[in-house]
Amino acid sequence: MSSNANGHRTQGVGALVLGAIGVVYGDIGTSPLYTLKECFGGSHKIPFSPDSVYGILSLIFWALMIVVSIKYVIFIMRADNNGEGGILALMALALRGTERTRTRWFLMVLGIFGASMFFGDGMITPAVSVLSAVEGLTLINPALEHYVLPVAIAVLIGLFAIQRFGTASVGKLFGPIMLLWFGALGVLGLTEIVSHPMVLKALNPYYAITFIVEHKIHAFFVMGSVVLAITGAEALYADMGHFGSFPIRAAWFGFVLPALVLNYFGQGALIINDPTTVVNPFYLLVPESIRWMMIILATFATVIASQAVISGAFSVARQAVQLGYCPRLDILHTSEQEIGQIYIPFINWLLMLIVILLVVSFKSSSNLAAAYGIAVTTEMVMATILTFVVMRRIWKWHIGLISVGIALLLIVDLTFFAANAIKIPEGGWFPLAIGAVTFTLLTTWKRGRELLFQRLSEDALPLDMFVESVGAHPPHQVEGTAVFMTGSRTGVPHALLHNLKHNKVLHERNVLLTVATEDVPYIEEKDRLKVESLGYNFWRIEATYGFKEEPDIHQILGLCESMHELSFDMMETSFFLARETLIASKVPGMAIWREKLFVWMSKNATKATDFFKIPTNRVVELGTQVEL
Structure with missing residues (x-):
């Protein structure tokens, strides 16, 4: 086992395929627990008949083929940003091929809103999945119904509690368990299909089209439940950086897709043979003697x-x-080997709190299913539009060809979105609300930082002029090195001016350090630093990181010595940071409420010393007041 340049371990294809089955397909793999039940249940019930079963099965099958297989597995996974996937990586890739300001703004809105909806989906998935599994207890003994909520909440609390220990050891079990899960899905479905092989005719799209034509508005409502079969499709793309495209594709076409199709069709065969099983076709597909094992x-x-x-x-x-x-x-990193295994306490506990509130408020997986889907379909629409830009601007595909293909995909995506939009009063409002709040926070922070940089730049002295002035009339110097953290490449850092103004001294060596993040996931070590001498013992260092990397002062200073022969003695080096006191004002920039929100977010952000891993005993903070 070896490591590549980006810090990912290189494993055998078999191990990567097993890992993809365990991690990538967990969400979509648990959809059979509730999808078919919701298609025949809910507030828009379809009159039962064998033809309606064939029609719904055909819709599920072709949703899996068109949205998951064709759109995500075949096409969107080609849009890798240096091997990385996900809506933000796709946005960064689309922006790379776009120069017009208005178009860039539109693409950024799509990407940010798509990412915001991901958090809404991330709150509903644990709640609906765990609830649907634990609800199987009522089929063993109806008297256990009162224990469903407490057991589900206990499982969820345990899940979030172990996050701080990392998933390195637990993750080794994911692949084998999900291998067993998909194997069980396929075997159970195949066993029932044998008793009613005619159900396989639902593979013909004719039955999906006939179902839509005959049921019209009811078929439209059912599409809101059919989409539950493809929730988790975005994970194929988001986790591409962990496993690579080939293992994910091999796992899907070679094992996961056949297992899902067999189970859905097995459930359909069961319903045709015994319509009363529609209350929970997944668990009733399991022999009663081993049903408790399937619940576990x-x-x-x-x-x-x-x-x-x-x-x-x-x-x-x-x-x-x-x-x-x-x-x-x-x-926090939870693994010394895997760079992608991280833990963010704030996100973890916020997710846990909201997930438990969801379980307590909605009480059943059927109620939660109304809230499920709107977030996923919204993100799917965003991904389709961004992929169109990548196909045209980056890949240079023929505009006519991609327009037809994207239009067809958008018709499918928008149909699913519209079918879920009618569920907004029933619970679909929740992920939209979460998405709207998250979108507001993300865009406020982005705009606020731009505004803050603009305000600081207005008062900044030109760096070249300052260095020449100091060289001509040098102030008193003290031993050691001063590192000034700054976001500007041309202006004098405020911390430097304040130090000179109040302390009347300069260090014998002064370094202006700028840390920037590019829209690629990783930066090669040889391209990490740009070091420039400004004269008079002033140096400018620009450190560049990818959006999946984290800045580290020790690494930066180490590279300065090994690659640029600029050495640092940490005990003789002081780091100067400007600590801005932000004041919301009526100066044109942002709405006053957004400025106050930005000030609040800034106060609660992690300290720069912790984020950049700067030794706290070597830091000097100098305050400055800024009106936004």
Whole structure:
């Protein structure tokens, strides 16, 4: 086993395929627990008949083929940002091929809102998945119904509590457990299909089209439940950086897709043979003698599905921080080998609190299913539009060809979105509300940082002029090195001016350090630093990181010595940071409420010393007041 340049371990294809089955497909793999039940249940029930079963099965099958197989597995996974996927990585890739300001703004809105909806999805997935698994207890003994909520809440609390220990050891079990889960899905479905092989004719799209034509408005409502079969499709793309495109594709076409199709069709065959089983076709497909075993396995599978979403929320939050859309957060690494395994306490406990409130408020998986889907379909629409830009601007595909293909995909995506939009009063408002709040926070932080930089730049002295002036009339110098953290490449850092104004001294060597994040996931070591001598013992250092990397002062100073022969003695080096006191004002920039929100976010952000891993005993903070 070896490591590549980006810090990821290189494993055998078999191990990567097994890992993809365990992590990537947890969400979509637990959809059979509730999808078919919701298609025939809910507030828009379809009159039962064998033809309606065939029609719904055909809709589910072709949703899996068009949205998951064709759109995500075949096409969108080609849009890798240096091997990384996810809505923010796709946004960064689309922006790279776009120069017009208005178009860039539109694409940024799409990407940020898509990422915001991911958090709404990340809150509903654990709640609906765990609840649907634990609800199987009522089929063993109806008297156990009162224990469903307490057991589900206990499982969820345990899941979030273990996040701080990392998933390195637990993750080794994910692959084998999900392998067993998908194997069980396939075997159970195949066993029932044998008793009613005619159900396989639902593979013909004719039955889906006929169902839509005959049922019209009812078919439209059912599409809001059919979409439950493809929730988790975005994980294929988001987790591409962990496993690579080939293992994810191999796992899908070689094992996961066949297992899901067999189970859905097995449930359909069961309903045709006995319409009363529509109350819970998944568990009633299991022989009664081993049903309790399936409940345990399903609970493990839903925990794993939830784990994948939680880890995804950590990853998206880190990307948002690095790309400048989110305040600095405490990010802890839980593995010395895997760079992607991180833990963000604030995100973890916030997710847990809201997930438990969801379980207590909605009380059943059927009620939660009304809230499920709107977040996923919104993100799918965003991803389709961004992919169109990548196909045209980056890949240079023919405009006519991609327009037809994207239009067809958008018709499917928008149909699913519209079908879920009617569920907004029933619970769909929740992920939209979470998405709107998150979007407001992310855009406020981004705009606030731009505004703060603009205000600081207005008063900044030109750096070249300052250095020449200091060289001509040098102030008193003291021994050692002073490192001034600054976001500007041309202006004098405020901390430097304040130090000179109040202390009347300069260090014998002064370094202006700027840390920037590019819209690529990783930066090669050879491209990490740009070191420039400004004369008179002034140096400018620009350190560049990818949006999946974290800045580290020790690494930066080490590279200065090894690559640029600029050595630092940490005991002789002081780090000067400007500590801004922000004041909301009526100066044109942002609405006053957004400025106050930005001030609050800034006060609660992780300290720069912790984020950049600067030794606290070597830091000097100098205050400055800024009106936004």
